[in-house]
Amino acid sequence: MPYDTDVIVIGAGPAGLIASQTLASSNIAYTLIERSNEPGCDKPCGGFIPASTIKRFEIPAVEGQHEIDTARMKFPRRDLVSIQFEEMLGVNVSRPALGKALLSKIPDQHKTTLLGTTVTKMETSNEMCRVWIQQGEDERVLTAQLIIDASGANPVSQRFVTLRKRIPNTGMGYGLQYHIEMERELGGSNAFLYGNKYSPSGYCWIFPRGRIAIVGTGGLVSRVRENDRRTHEYLDYVLAEVEPFNNELDGGTIIKKDSALMPLCGIIRPSFGKRIMLAGDAAGHCSPISGEGIHYSMAGGYAAAMTAIQCIKGSNFSDDMLSSYEKRWTKDIGSDLKWGLWLQRKLMRPGAGENGGWSSSGFIDSEKSQTTIAEMLMGVRSVRSAILSIAPGYLRSKIGRSWKK
Numbered sequence: 001m002p003y004d005t006d007v008i009v010i011g012a013g014p015a016g017l018i019a020s021q022t023l024a025s026s027n028i029a030y031t032l033i034e035r036s037n038e039p040g041c042d043k044p045c046g047g048f049i050p051a052s053t054i055k056r057f058e059i060p061a062v063e064g065q066h067e068i069d070t071a072r073m074k075f076p077r078r079d080l081v082s083i084q085f086e087e088m089l090g091v092n093v094s095r096p097a098l099g100k101a102l103l104s105k106i107p108d109q110h111k112t113t114l115l116g117t118t119v120t121k122m123e124t125s126n127e128m129c130r131v132w133i134q135q136g137e138d139e140r141v142l143t144a145q146l147i148i149d150a151s152g153a154n155p156v157s158q159r160f161v162t163l164r165k166r167i168p169n170t171g172m173g174y175g176l177q178y179h180i181e182m183e184r185e186l187g188g189s190n191a192f193l194y195g196n197k198y199s200p201s202g203y204c205w206i207f208p209r210g211r212i213a214i215v216g217t218g219g220l221v222s223r224v225r226e227n228d229r230r231t232h233e234y235l236d237y238v239l240a241e242v243e244p245f246n247n248e249l250d251g252g253t254i255i256k257k258d259s260a261l262m263p264l265c266g267i268i269r270p271s272f273g274k275r276i277m278l279a280g281d282a283a284g285h286c287s288p289i290s291g292e293g294i295h296y297s298m299a300g301g302y303a304a305a306m307t308a309i310q311c312i313k314g315s316n317f318s319d320d321m322l323s324s325y326e327k328r329w330t331k332d333i334g335s336d337l338k339w340g341l342w343l344q345r346k347l348m349r350p351g352a353g354e355n356g357g358w359s360s361s362g363f364i365d366s367e368k369s370q371t372t373i374a375e376m377l378m379g380v381r382s383v384r385s386a387i388l389s390i391a392p393g394y395l396r397s398k399i400g401r402s403w404k405k
């Protein structure tokens with residue numbers, strides 16, 4: 001049966017672009033459909049990419065990338081700590097520049113990209129997938145053997161072909177950011193401020209990029225909704241009163257405010273079925289403890305493309321065959337999602353406030369454990385290895401407290 005293409009990839013974020021690159025390098029016919037005219041131009045994001053991710057996915061230099069070698073962290077009732085590493089930890093990038101860099105890796109003869117094109121409907125059957133697309137006034141239907149839906153936290157396919165339950169507000173995160181333009185270049189540190197002064201049980205981040213500082217805050221949607229304080233008030237407070245950030249960003253101009261959802265739910269299943277694979281945010285591929293999703297989405301997009309290649313080579317599109325997708329990504333990133341959720345529930349629960357959560361966990365009591373947390377946040381070590389490295393101290397502190405009671 002003739003199809004317009006073998007695989008339709010929806011969304012040119014990190015997941016869809018890595019999936020497309022992987023399909024292109026195996027000569028699989030695919031069409032990448034993206035509703036923006038420029039990939040990444042509408043995406044709110046801090047834009048931090050760990051050095052390990054750059055290496056693994058061979059990400060070329062991104063225009064305007066800002067190297068980071070220091071993590072600054074503020075935990076409740078503790079002084080700000082600044083941990084400088086000898087090596088570069090990663091880069092902060094603008095999302096349109098990242099989109100451009102990733103797109104440039106696909107050779108022109110393999111580039112089948114429809115930008116400014118929105119998927120409006122889809123159907124799948126035992127025989128094929130049909131996807132309705134709209135580009136300006138033009139509407140048409142594309143047919144394919146498989147769909148990789150990488151269209152973000154609320155995937156478009158879910159409206160037409162339900163694969164899994166909607167992520168509840170207790171598992172979905174919300175982030176609000178100010179983009180602040182300064183007159184001078186900013187330094188090489190990413191800052192993370194924890195505690196209920198800075199966020200609704202999440203954290204506040206300050207990520208520099210050239211002369212722009214991205215200052216953001218957020219938390220689980222359920223907590224943002226329950227909260228008396230409006231989310232922007234946390235950012236206004238940091239800029240007005242929290243040293244040294246108020247001084248460092250003094251005189252800056254807020255040039256943009258943006259916000260978006262991010263899945264913070266850990267592993268959600270299923271991520272496949274009926275000739276569709278969900279990848280990236282669409283599949284919950286985002287760290288529940290940090291909201292970092294670029295790395296995890298790339299891993300998800302790669303796993304989906306590898307599975308698509310197998311399906312097409314074997315002419316087998318059954319759910320059984322597609323199930324190897326879930327095995328692939330779970331093996332790769334499942335541990336970070338699982339343990340990230342464990343940490344989120346332990347450290348960022350409501351009411352943890354100034355006296356609970358991080359400050360009483362024992363996770364940040366020594367310089368060594370603070371360095372371990374910094375390594376985890378910057379993608380230098382896995383979540384599980386961070387927990388294992390800190391656990392003895394954590395257990396000691398727990399035992400110590402219950403002994404005193």
Ligand SMILES: Cc1cc2nc3c(=O)[nH]c(=O)nc-3n(C[C@H](O)[C@H](O)[C@H](O)COP(=O)(O)OP(=O)(O)OC[C@H]3O[C@@H](n4cnc5c(N)ncnc54)[C@H](O)[C@@H]3O)c2cc1C
Binds near residue numbers: 033043153
């Ligand atoms: C405020 C905020 C800050 C963040 N900061 C960081 C950070 O510093 N580092 C980090 O690693 N992660 C960060 N994240 C998370 C990260 O941005 C996401 O996890 C990541 O972008 C997910 O990639 P994706 O490819 O799955 O989806 P997306 O990047 O969301 O891409 C989905 C694409 O699909 C397109 N699309 C959607 N619907 C349709 C449709 N119907 N038809 C056609 N195209 C469609 C969209 O236009 C979009 O380009 C942040 C998230 C937020 C909200």
